[in-house]
């Protein structure tokens with residue numbers, strides 16, 4: 360899957376992933392109203408609105424954006440109905456040939472990580488059959504439990520030719536509380552970066568490993584260092600747009616080949632119609648606003664990496 364991701368980024372000239380992070384606050388009122396008319400004020404209505412909203416965005420961007428990153432929390436808040444909308448979204452994006460990164464941030468003791476890996480990237484055995492449940496192409500993984508929490512994901516990635524992005528230096532304001540702590544003179548994020556390199560060394564695609572890393576756009580200096588520490592890891596870069604990251608901060612997240620990083624924006628794209636810059640589209644044309652915001656983002660990122 361890492362090869363497909365790289366090929367799509369090259370073909371579309373777009374190192375960009377759109378985060379499908381639907382909230383009731385950002386879904387246009389007319390979509391919510393229609394869903395409530397059909398299902399009442401229920402979780403089913405919320406899930407239907409989420410799905411309609413996502414479908415509109417995916418239809419508007421699938422030909423210019425290589426990948427999506429649905430954030431599972433936004434679906435879980437609607438319980439089982441929300442998870443059904445998550446799965447429907449994953450399947451729909453895949454039917455449009457988009458690469459799907461499940462932002463699920465899993466990781467536990469080995470035996471539990473194995474089940475998480477099976478749930479999101481692998482196949483579960485039922486009688487004589489092996490069935491894929493959520494079936495994303497990549498998943499985000501929390502490394503806090505160490506190697507035995509990561510290994511089951513790596514094993515499934517090797518078997519299924521899928522991938523993971525390990526949290527190395529997150530984009531949020533408090534990320535330094537633990538991640539920047541010095542251990543024997545080195546920040547923890549650098550030590551995790553070195554482990555990403557090690558975990559990914561024996562599961563390589565053509566040029567990049569199945570094991571990638573998450574490094575926030577809000578920390579460009581750390582991004583530059585980590586790019587060198589993990590030369591073969593694709594870096595998923597959240598924090599662009601709504602969290603303040605800009606294209607000009609990102610040049611050093613990329614390798615000399617112009618590859619090696621994919622930048623995420625969620626609210627900045629899916630709720631573009633609410634920004635003054637795209638207000639002319641109006642809520643009814645929210646998906647067209649998202650397409651324009653994605654085109655602008657691609658131009659901004661490309662001007663930094665070339």
Ligand SMILES: O=c1ccn([C@@H]2O[C@H](COP(=O)(O)O)[C@@H](O)[C@H]2O)c(=O)[nH]1
Nearest residue numbers: 430529530575597598601602624625626
């Ligand atoms: O370090 C991290 C890791 C993950 N995220 C996730 O990315 C998106 C960002 O959303 P925006 O609306 O573009 O701010 C969201 O799903 C986060 O959970 C992150 O922001 N930082």
